[in-house]
Amino acid sequence: MNFTFATFLPLLPVIVLSITTVLLMLAIAIKRHHATSFWITVAGFLLSLLSIQFTPAFSDSAATPVTGLLLFDGHAYFYTLLMLFAGLVCAFLLRNFIQEYASNREEVYLLLLIAVAGGLVLVASSHMASFFIGLELLSVPVYGMVAYTYERNRALEAGVKYLILSAAASAFMLFGMALVYAQVGTLSFVGISKTIFVTDGYLAGFGMAMIAIALCFKLSLAPFHLWTPDVYQGAPAPVGALLATISKVAVLAVLVRLLVQTSVELTHFLQSVFIVILVLSIVVGNLLALTQDNVKRMLAYSSIAHMGYLFIPLVTVNGTVDVQAVNVYLLAYVVTTLGAFGAISAMSSAAAGDDSENIANFRGLFWRNPYLGGAMVFIMLSLAGIPLTTGFIGKFYVFMSAVNASSWGLLAALIIGSGVGLYYYLRLMISLFAREQTPGVNEVGVISQSSVLLVVLMAVLIVWLGVYPQPALEFIAGLK
């Protein structure tokens, strides 16, 4: 194979991020300086975002393979955009959050950059090897980030919990890959899909099931969701934002590619498994979120339910996947989730023992900080999927996908889930307006104004994408 510069051009966003990582590492080694590290990170994300423009697939929408491992197409770049955007927001949230932290603050950006780079590799992977490398590159820094403020309550516990369970899932996945390889003798997605039903044996089917389990674990779908609330609760709020957006987007993207590229029979088989899992997720997520007084835990359970909704377009049509609906929903989910975690993050600081994550912290927030409170109203409405917000547009596409396939059972689950979900979203929303405050609780932390600005921006984005979704929808429909 002849490697030229053009071969690696599609990799530009990943390369930019990697160079930034190295530069940042050197900068920290020379002199610790929080602001510098932060701005290097931001510059890295911005340059990476800009560099997407120069990649071939983005301009002419042709799928470009890089060696046999990666495949860059329109969808990969869409997810790249989404993750870089989320990474940028997380960086800003992290800066305000960690400003007052007593010990080392700079390495967290390093971890963030590596995690996002891992995500970028993951969304483009078309081979089991790159799939695994991307997944580990994404996950390993996140263990560190979850436990970064290790002396705070619960952080270490959450980090270790995530590490051990994640490692177990990775082991499942590796074993599954080995089983698949034992039968079909290839590791590329296309190769597997061509040979899996030609060769005899049950190993590959079993292996694919194990891989699916690992992916469900990463996406925290029931019944593999048990780690989610604890880790979300223990992780610092900006890291929670990263966990809930970047790692979900990346894993979902690779799952979509797996489903699209493997043969119809296998997709069909996986879909029938996923139907059970998604209904379970909707039920479990919504029911357990009902009684949570901790907003992070509530968001964790609600993200389980959202992943359930998101799986509906994956399974409705036998053998194919409604990628457009998945992408629209992902866009809505990422923007809204960033806003929700951003709001918690704005009220919290690494210097305090706990984040301001109890519903009591949100009581009367609208009167103390109308901007943050007002933004929070739209974020909750968007999570609940009420019109005027992007959450509704996402839900609308999921509905359309399910109606189009006449999956009435899934629609019933979706409607019931949304109805139950309303209860806890409204509960948080109305507590923002409470007049009487719980003494002592509301004073926790100083509200970081620049984080508030960021959350307000998210709210504006939520409303804009909800009221005038045409450009975004057109962009997504044009992806190939």
Next chain:
Amino acid sequence: MTLSALILIPFVGGLLCWQGERLGAGIPRWIALICMSLVLAIGINFWLAGNYSGATAAAGLNWQAEEQYSWIPILGVSIHFALDGLSLVMILLTGLLGVIAVGCSWKEISTNVGAFHMNLLWSLAGVIGVFLALDMMLFFFFWELMLIPVYFLISLWGRASENKQLRVQAATKFFIYTQVGGLIMLVGILALVLVNYKATQQLSFDYEALLSAHKHMSAELQFALMLCFFVGFAVKLPIVPVHSWLPDAHAEAPTAGSVDLAGILLKTAGYGMLRFTLPFFPDASQEFANAAMLLGVFGIFYGAFLAFVQTDIKRLIAYTSISHMGFVLIGIYSGNLLTLQGLAIQMLAHGLCAGGLFVLAGQLHERLGTYDMRKMGGLWANYSYLPALLMFFAAALLGIPGTANFVGEFLILVGAFKVVPVLTSVATASLVLAGVYSLILIHRTLFGKSATEGKGVDLSARELTLVVSLAVVLLVIGFYPQPLLNVSVDAMTFIQHTYAPVDVSNPLLTGPLPVGGSASPVVTP
């Protein structure tokens, strides 16, 4: 532009109210009053300028004004407003009750006046949007949007009881009920659109494009989709098995919220059934008509019985609403011109009458500090205007001739009798119960031993104007309903033509009746 203005005026007015509070607590009230008066004035202007009983009455749609803007072309969604007689009647009602709602909260609301009026105006903007939207997606947007302000109205400015959780619970219940109903309707809308898309290769949410979609689907599918729409509207109407949010919401809502809910929001459901369910699914609706009318009759009696045993005056009025909505359901599914015309009057009359009663209940609450009828009594001796007006509205509620309620109920019953004589006879018997609950309302509040000592503060000029104007409108329509019937005739004729009426079950009554029958009851000049 005028149609968009009808929605934009309250919407922008709401924003002004919110910010205007900085200039003084009185500013939002005046802004809101001016906005709603403007809406009413535009509505009256449409009434005077338009021709609602034109020659096109045979089967065409008679839009008096129409506007269309591009919105989400990729989904075939556009901003499409249009106004015909039916929408106009509803908008006149909204404008009038909007003014009343602003007026009745003049003294009642003292905290966050700006935000209160913003929510009030936005809910009214949503309702007007529902009455004007001709694109199903746009309709759904407004349908859901009007819930959020009402949710805030109830949960933030609701009844000041010791347990604030109660009103939040009532508001949440209201929201969840209507939202789930809305999502079920969304399924129906999407299925309808996709069926139409597969048949014509055109993705469109437009009303007129979807009118023929039922020709492309099997009878079972049509029935299922009709049920989706029906459930969505039934929750809002409300029809008995899904009604339980209504009494709670009313009991906890501020007066303006109750006026808004009973007077206008419930009517959106009746409007939706007329405008969408019947024309979209004519065959399935016919098949379903008997079941729907049975539900209606059941609701009439259920509401009436429960109204009788209430001790809270607002809950009593809420249950009478459920009872009256039963009549609306019978009127819709009987589907001949008489009942449809009666419906327009009935919805209007019920809105005005329930609105007036809620305003009076609010005024009683301002004076006595309670809605509990056990703590009232003997009011006749203490006030001069209030008891008489309460008596008038109670009489209107039971449908005394001379009030608009009588005209509406009479037309519905006469029309429905030709279609389902047995059911109609049963429903007519419920008018006795209406008498019973109206009398118990008057008896408990006005007569007996006075619970409070001495003369109370009587109605101020503002309060008197509000209530008397409602009473006057009820009387005018009661004595001379013809101008109103002329407004709705074209729209109703269209609906009747798309929804061929249920087969007449009694062959003795097939011929034209002297009161109208197959001939139009409306004499156009």
